[in-house]
Amino acid sequence: MEGLIPYITEPREDTGLTNGKIGIWLFLASEIMLFGAFFATYIVMRLGADVWPRGWEAQNVPLGTVNTAVLITSSVTMVMAWASLERADLKKFQMFAAATVALGFVFLVIKYIEYTGHFHENMWPRTSTYLAVYFTMTGLHALHVILGMSVNGYFWLAGPSYWAAGDRQLLINRVENAGLFWHFVNIVWIFLFPVLYLL
Amino acid sequence: MEAHGKGMPAHAPGAHAPGAHHEELGFWRKYVFSTDHKTIGIQYTVTGLLFLFFGFTLMMMMRWQLAYPGQPIPLVGALLGDSRAPGGVMLPEFYNQLGAMHGTIMVFLGVVPIGVGGFGNFVLPLQIGAADMAFPRINMMSYQFFVLGGLVMLVSFFLPGGAAQSGWTSYSPLADINPGQTAWGVGMVLIITSSLLGAINFLTTTIQLRAKGMSFWRFPFFVWAQFVTAFLLLLAFPPLEAAAVMQIMDRVAGTSFFLPSGLVVSGQLLPHSGGGNPLLWQHLFWFLAHPEVYVLILPAMGIVAEVIANNTRKPLWGYEPMVYSLLFLGFMSFVVWAHHMFMTGMGNAMATFFQTTTMIISVPSVVILSALFLSLWGGSIRFNTPMLFALAFLPMFGIGGLTGLPLGLISSDIHLHDTYYVIGHFHYVVAPGTIFAFFAGIYYWFPKATGRKLNEALGRIHFWGSFIGMNGVFMPMFWLGLAGVSRRLYDGGVSYAHAQDVLWLHTLSSYSAWFLGLAQLPFIINFFWSLRGGEAVDRNPWHSTTVEWQAASPPPHGNFDHAPVVYRGPYDYSAPGHAEDFVPQTQEA
Amino acid sequence: MENHAANHAADIDRQVRGYMVVFVALLAMTAVTVGVSYLHLEVHHAVEVALVIACFKASLVLLFFMHLISERHVIFVILAFTAAFFLVLMILPILTNLDHIRL
Numbered sequence: 079m080e081g082l083i084p085y086i087t088e089p090r091e092d093t094g095l096t097n098g099k100i101g102i103w104l105f106l107a108s109e110i111m112l113f114g115a116f117f118a119t120y121i122v123m124r125l126g127a128d129v130w131p132r133g134w135e136a137q138n139v140p141l142g143t144v145n146t147a148v149l150i151t152s153s154v155t156m157v158m159a160w161a162s163l164e165r166a167d168l169k170k171f172q173m174f175a176a177a178t179v180a181l182g183f184v185f186l187v188i189k190y191i192e193y194t195g196h197f198h199e200n201m202w203p204r205t206s207t208y209l210a211v212y213f214t215m216t217g218l219h220a221l222h223v224i225l226g227m228s229v230n231g232y233f234w235l236a237g238p239s240y241w242a243a244g245d246r247q248l249l250i251n252r253v254e255n256a257g258l259f260w261h262f263v264n265i266v267w268i269f270l271f272p273v274l275y276l277l
Numbered sequence: 278m279e280a281h282g283k284g285m286p287a288h289a290p291g292a293h294a295p296g297a298h299h300e301e302l303g304f305w306r307k308y309v310f311s312t313d314h315k316t317i318g319i320q321y322t323v324t325g326l327l328f329l330f331f332g333f334t335l336m337m338m339m340r341w342q343l344a345y346p347g348q349p350i351p352l353v354g355a356l357l358g359d360s361r362a363p364g365g366v367m368l369p370e371f372y373n374q375l376g377a378m379h380g381t382i383m384v385f386l387g388v389v390p391i392g393v394g395g396f397g398n399f400v401l402p403l404q405i406g407a408a409d410m411a412f413p414r415i416n417m418m419s420y421q422f423f424v425l426g427g428l429v430m431l432v433s434f435f436l437p438g439g440a441a442q443s444g445w446t447s448y449s450p451l452a453d454i455n456p457g458q459t460a461w462g463v464g465m466v467l468i469i470t471s472s473l474l475g476a477i478n479f480l481t482t483t484i485q486l487r488a489k490g491m492s493f494w495r496f497p498f499f500v501w502a503q504f505v506t507a508f509l510l511l512l513a514f515p516p517l518e519a520a521a522v523m524q525i526m527d528r529v530a531g532t533s534f535f536l537p538s539g540l541v542v543s544g545q546l547l548p549h550s551g552g553g554n555p556l557l558w559q560h561l562f563w564f565l566a567h568p569e570v571y572v573l574i575l576p577a578m579g580i581v582a583e584v585i586a587n588n589t590r591k592p593l594w595g596y597e598p599m600v601y602s603l604l605f606l607g608f609m610s611f612v613v614w615a616h617h618m619f620m621t622g623m624g625n626a627m628a629t630f631f632q633t634t635t636m637i638i639s640v641p642s643v644v645i646l647s648a649l650f651l652s653l654w655g656g657s658i659r660f661n662t663p664m665l666f667a668l669a670f671l672p673m674f675g676i677g678g679l680t681g682l683p684l685g686l687i688s689s690d691i692h693l694h695d696t697y698y699v700i701g702h703f704h705y706v707v708a709p710g711t712i713f714a715f716f717a718g719i720y721y722w723f724p725k726a727t728g729r730k731l732n733e734a735l736g737r738i739h740f741w742g743s744f745i746g747m748n749g750v751f752m753p754m755f756w757l758g759l760a761g762v763s764r765r766l767y768d769g770g771v772s773y774a775h776a777q778d779v780l781w782l783h784t785l786s787s788y789s790a791w792f793l794g795l796a797q798l799p800f801i802i803n804f805f806w807s808l809r810g811g812e813a814v815d816r817n818p819w820h821s822t823t824v825e826w827q828a829a830s831p832p833p834h835g836n837f838d839h840a841p842v843v844y845r846g847p848y849d850y851s852a853p854g855h856a857e858d859f860v861p862q863t864q865e866a
Numbered sequence: 867m868e869n870h871a872a873n874h875a876a877d878i879d880r881q882v883r884g885y886m887v888v889f890v891a892l893l894a895m896t897a898v899t900v901g902v903s904y905l906h907l908e909v910h911h912a913v914e915v916a917l918v919i920a921c922f923k924a925s926l927v928l929l930f931f932m933h934l935i936s937e938r939h940v941i942f943v944i945l946a947f948t949a950a951f952f953l954v955l956m957i958l959p960i961l962t963n964l965d966h967i968r969l
Contacts, residue, residue: 082408082835085485094938097411097485103941104477107948108515114952115519115561119534121960122557128538134903143900150892157885157931164878204531207552214526214534254933261931265924272916276903484940512951560959611951615962624965627958 087247102255106262109222113266116215120273123207130208133275136201137212138192142275145188146267152181153264156230156257163250168241171253175234178260182227189220212274219266226260312413313834317420318399319726322719324420325391328427329712330797332382335375337794342367343769344787361439369767373442374457376765378430380445381461384573385468386427388711392576393472393510394423396718397479397503399726403825403832404497406488406841406863411481419474426467433460444765446566449535449558453527454542462521462528469518472510479507488824490843494600495862497823497847498586498593501600502579505607506572513568513611520561527553534558559618567614571606573707577670577714578645584667584717585649587821589656590858592848595648602641609638619687620694628687635685642678646671657851657858662736666717669744670710677706680755695765698758701751709747716743716800724818728830729811735803742796749789753782822849822859888930895923 084090085097093100124130133139159174196202196209203213233253240249311317341350347366350357354365361371398416402409410416433440438456441447452458483504487496496504523534531549535558538551586593593599615623615631623631650671658664680702683689693699716739724730760779762770769783770776817826824843828836841863849860899919907915929935934945 083411083413083486085411090485093484093940095485095940097481100481100484100940100944101412101477103944104480104511105473107944108473108476108511110948110952111512111955112515112519114955115516115564118516118955118959119519119523119557119561121956122554122963123534123552125960125963126554127552132906132909134906139900139903143896146896147893150889150896153927153931154885154889158882161878161882161885165875202531203526204533204550206550207533210526210530210532210534210550213530214523214532218522258932261927264931265927268923268927269920272899272903272920276899276916277909277912508947512948516955554963556963557959560962564955564959608947611954612958615958618962622967623962624967627962627965 087245087251096251098251098255102258106258109262113215113218116211116218117269117273120211120215123211127207133272133277136208137275138195139275141188141192142271145185146271148181148185148188149264149267152178152185153261155181156260159230160250160254160257163237163246163253166246168238171237172234175230175237175253179227179231179234182223182230185223186220189216215270215274219263219270222263222266226256226263229256230260310417312409312417314398314402314410314413314416315726315832315836317416318395318397320420321390321394321398321423322396324424324427325387325395328382329387329391331431332379332387333794333797335379335382337790338367339372339375339379340783340787340790342372342767343783345784346768346771370439370442372767373444373765374434374440377441377444377447377457377461378434381441381464382430383707384445384569385465386423386430388573388707388715389472389569390423391715392573392711393479393503393506394420394475396499396576396580396715396722397475397506400722400825401479401500401503402482402486403725403828403836404500404823405483405486405491406824406837406843407482407486408835408837408840410478411486412478415474416478419471419478422467422471422474426464426471429460429464429467433457433464436460446562447524447558448562449524449527449553449555450537450540452524452558453536454547459525459528462525465521466518469514469521472514476507476511476514479503480511483507488841488843491824491862494597495843495846497579498582498596498599498603499576499579499823501603502575502582505603506575509568509572509575509607509610513565516561517565520558524558556618556621559621560615563614563617564611567617568607568610570703570706571610573711574674575603575606577711578649580714580718580721581649581667581670583821583823584663584721585652586848586850587721587819588659588661588664588667589653590659590850591652591656592846592850593648594652594654595644596846596848599645599648602644606638606641606645609634609641613638616685616690619690632685632687639678639682639685646675646678661720662731662733662740663717663721665737665740666713666720669740670713670717673705673709673713673747677702677704677710680705692761693758695763696758697754697762697764700764701754701758704751704754708751709744713743713747716740719804721819722825723807723811724814725825725828725830725832727808727811729807729809729813730818731807731811732803735799739796739800739803742799743793746789746793746796750786750793753785757782817861820857820859822861823847824862827861827863884930888926891926892923895919 083097085095087096089096089099155174155177159171159178162168162170162174193213201209203210233249233256237249237253240246308316311320338350338353341348349365350362350367354362354367357365357367357371361368361374367375398410430440436457441452441455441457441461443452443455443458447458447461452461483500523532526532527534527536527549533549533551533553535555536547536549536551536553537555540547540549540551582593582599613631613634615627616635619628619631653668660668680698684693684699684702720731720736757770757776757779760775762773762776762779770780814830816828816830818830819826824841825832827841842865843862844865845860845862847862849862851858852860899916902915902919903912934941
């Protein structure tokens with residue numbers, strides 16, 4: 079299949095884009111619709127509920143705030159990982175890629191603490207529609223965090239072999255596209271956090 | 278030229294020097310785990326046809342129950358077992374399974390995989406002059422997800438309680454508590470994943486991999502149709518995926534997304550938190566399922582356009598209005614869905630909104646259909662088998678479309694909703710509509726895929742048998758519906774006074790359905806026989822203008838001898854000043 | 867050739883400085899939105915404030931981290947249609963629910 083498919087490393091002249099860049103944005107478009115359905119569900123559930131807790135009554139706001147800061151920072155390390163590759167600094171890239179994965183891990187640990195805390199207080203998805211929405215949306219979001227961590231982890235480990243083989247532009251493009259996915263996961267949380275914790 | 282321009286490396290990148298020769302791929306890599314769009318297209322088509330025939334079999338059993346309610350099913354009755362048909366007489370629960378799975382399988386495992394996965398995959402890269410899809414490995418994965426989803430759906434028949442039995446629409450709250458739905462939901466998630474991956478591939482490929490000179494306004498109409506279809510799949514499927522996840526949560530985790538408070542089942546109050554909304558399921562389902570019907574018809578229109586242009590030896594009439602109509606149709610399809618929900622207690626404002634958008638969306642459909650009809654005027658029509666199916670598509674889709682209008686108007690929908698009229702309407706569009714277009718496409722592109730033509734005599738028998746059969750099955754349903762006979766009735770309406778005079782129409786439909794099944798035998802025989810014994814053809818047996826006919830039949834890996842360059846529009850037929858009555862898009866002077 | 871490489875490096879450096887500014891802005895707005903929540907505003911006011919801040923934060927991530935500010939036409943077309951249908955999905959089911967016949 080070598081050489082058969084153009085515009086993987088270099089962009090096509092008239093669109094100015096590589097295939098992967100378009101592909102990842104199309105994927106994100108579908109994800110926007112996926113999470114959109116859940117946000118619409120949230121609104122319908124809340125409007126139809128007799129009682130609906132205020133965010134701070136049901137959630138640990140400081141813990142959620144920390145997690146928000148964690149994800150925001152991980153977006154910075156992610157984009158710095160890409161920038162390091164653009165500056166041909168492989169070592170910096172590996173550091174930032176590892177940091178991004180580590181911050182994702184911290185996010186999941188905090189989520190785990192929150193979930194088990196809820197379960198200990200007998201708060202389960204079946205307990206109320208608020209909790210159903212909370213667990214389903216944060217659960218789906220967490221699955222996306224895991225997916226992002228896996229992809230970033232792969233590039234952290236495989237990056238050097240791309241570099242050594244001279245596939246630098248390919249790695250730069252793929253890390254940029256992986257970054258787009260990661261930033262999207264951050265954006266979902268930017269909306270999810272106030273909706274579930276602060277309203 | 279990039280030395281390492283390849284997809285995801287399975288090995289260390291750069292291990293192959295540029296231009297290095299591939300060893301011949303083994304059987305498994307070539308035929309089972311292929312990343313070549315042509316092989317994947319054939320896989321999708323064959324698998325889709327198998328599912329289509331299976332779904333048809335389910336329906337043939339239903340038709341027995343409708344023609345002879347309470348009678349033991351001949352031949353298969355004994356095989357079904359006591360849990361489904363004790364003494365060979367179908368249980369109501371099994372009838373419901375047949376109904377729900379017939380719909381699910383035909384729509385999601387038959388028509389879409391053939392129309393998009395099959396025809397789209399095989400033809401689109403060739404028609405735009407590309408070597409393959411932009412993401413060949415993702416293409417393979419999308420086929421695999423489709424097969425996985427299909428297997429889950431098939432296996433669900435053997436789970437305790439049987440397969441899903443709440444209609445293909447799986448409305449809550451019934452679907453939250455009925456058997457078979459969890460498997461249905463899991464199957465749907467896998468199928469949706471397949472479609473999303475495919476849509477990403479189609480859109481990227483169309484934008485990025487078209488040949489030099491292939492501008493958007495030189496696309497064959499088929500390419501435009503696939504392009505809009507891919508957008509519909511990309512943006513409309515995710516909400517159904519979300520809904521399926523939530524319905525699974527309701528069933529497995531005890532949530533109440535779609536379960537209202539105070540729900541009583543078999544005399545017992547359901548121990549759920551309540552507070553959920555069954556209508557939310559309907560909104561999320563139809564948000565997909567309405568664009569889905571355009572996913573079902575657009576590839577078909579694309580196929581019919583190609584076959585008509587080719588067999589009238591004339592350019593399509595109104596190509597530009599047709600394209601604009603496609604784009605407008607795609608956009609509008611996202612804002613009409615609640616016309617499936619007119620009977621749910623909507624207020625006047627929203628009902629009027631959806632009625633209005635529904636009336637508006639009929640316009641582009643009419644433009645496209647009219648343009649196709651007008652394209653026949655003054656043509657030198659060749660009545661080969663693909664053309665027979667393409668021509669029949671036109672009035673059949675016309676009937677399907679026109680019978681949709683009383684459903685889109687609220688006042689008449691009150692009477693017709695959930696009756697056999699609806700079943701007649703949508704089957705006309707999708708059965709003698711889309712499936713006829715698929716037959717046209719198979720007869721038309723079989724030579725490109727195999728290097729041989731299908732037999733014309735068998736093709737004609739297949740056509741006439743199918744045409745008579747289709748109309749025999751579905752035309753009576755309009756009368757049944759107008760008389761008020763509800764759909765999804767196990768006894769077909771036997772216990773209702775208002776149905777007594779029209780029950781004989783069920784028998785007519787049933788015999789037509791069995792005849793329709795027999796009429797497919799010439800096609801099946803033709804298909805397999807022609808693979809070896811069909812008339813051998815060269816690159817362009819139909820003398821077509823579009824780019825896929827410049828490749829060998831079948832095309833090799835990479836498709837073209839050298840990258841095609843496009844110099845003209847897609848339908849340069851009977852152009853003055855040329856020796857031949859067609860000028861290929863790749864011909865310069 | 868060296869000029870091109872030098873320009874490229876300077877480009878990236880400028881972008882990185884921008885990322886740091888965005889980082890600080892995002893953290894600051896997070897602090898604001900959490901702080902406002904402690905005011906325990908009425909729900910519809912709380913929603914307005916939170917949504918505005920969240921949209922602003924999301925825009926920063928989109929424009930700068932995701933490079934939308936310098937992205938190509940094709941991407942904008944994809945996102946524009948997505949945004950339109952996203953809004954349809956948010957608004958129409960709720961409007962339909964609210965417009966329900968009450969017996």
